[in-house]
Amino acid sequence: MFRWFQKNNKVNEEKDEQYLEIKNEQINEQLKQKIMELESISEDICSKYQKIYEERFAQNGKLNLKLSIKRDIDGDELEELTSNNCLEYEYRSEINFEYDASKSWEVCTISLWYYYQGYRKSSSIGTLYSGTINELEEEVKATLEELLHSEDN
Numbered sequence: 001m002f003r004w005f006q007k008n009n010k011v012n013e014e015k016d017e018q019y020l021e022i023k024n025e026q027i028n029e030q031l032k033q034k035i036m037e038l039e040s041i042s043e044d045i046c047s048k049y050q051k052i053y054e055e056r057f058a059q060n061g062k063l064n065l066k067l068s069i070k071r072d073i074d075g076d077e078l079e080e081l082t083s084n085n086c087l088e089y090e091y092r093s094e095i096n097f098e099y100d101a102s103k104s105w106e107v108c109t110i111s112l113w114y115y116y117q118g119y120r121k122s123s124s125i126g127t128l129y130s131g132t133i134n135e136l137e138e139e140v141k142a143t144l145e146e147l148l149h150s151e152d153n
Contacts, residue, residue, distance in 0.1 A: 018135075019111070022126035027087060027115070034128075035093075035113045036083040041133055042095055042112055043069050045140055053144050060148060062099045067140070070096035070109065089117040089124065097143055108143055110136075 022031065046067035057065040071081040074090035085091055094109040115126040129136065 018129060018131050020128045020130040022115075022128055024124040027124070027126060031126075031128075032087050035086040038112055038129060039069055039083040039086075039093055042093075042136065045133075045137055046095060049137075049140050049144060053148065057099055057148060062101050062148070065099045066096075068096050069112070070094050086113055087115065089115060091115050095140065097147060099147070108147060110139055110143065 046069065050065060050067040054065050057063070070077065071083075071085070071091070071093045072078070073081065073085070073088055073092075081091075083093065086093065092114040093112045095112065097108040110129075111127065112129045113126065115124065117124045131139070
């Protein structure tokens with residue numbers, strides 16, 4: 001079985017508070033630097049918590065824990081994508097949690113940045129994680145704990 005779910009399945013109001021809607025006219029180089037910094041810090045968080053939780057997951061039969069930054073453009077995960085591409089339409093970056101379990105392959109994500117184009121170029125909007133780094137770390141830990149204690153279907 002193959003299951004996908006997105007972290008942020010909390011109450012919508014709580015989710016809305018964690019993300020800023022960025023209008024097309026607000027997209028600029030300063031925002032690009034913030035996104036690149038967020039992704040870089042998130043990579044460090046992934047490394048840190050993968051090391052901390054790897055053994056605990058393995059002890060529960062949940063092997064090959066991997067935390068990483070997943071980047072895609074319109075669903076295409078291209079090897080050459082980096083945070084430098086963050087202002088391209090349909091670019092998305094997420095913290096990706098995955099592991100092999102006995103009955104399923106679990107994948108969970110926390111969105112960092114998504115820049116999508118509406119029907120007209122002027123209707124483009126971005127969605128940016130706006131919590132603090134400590135809040136992001138807490139969300140990563142909470143997600144890991146939830147995955148660690150979840151039943152595999």
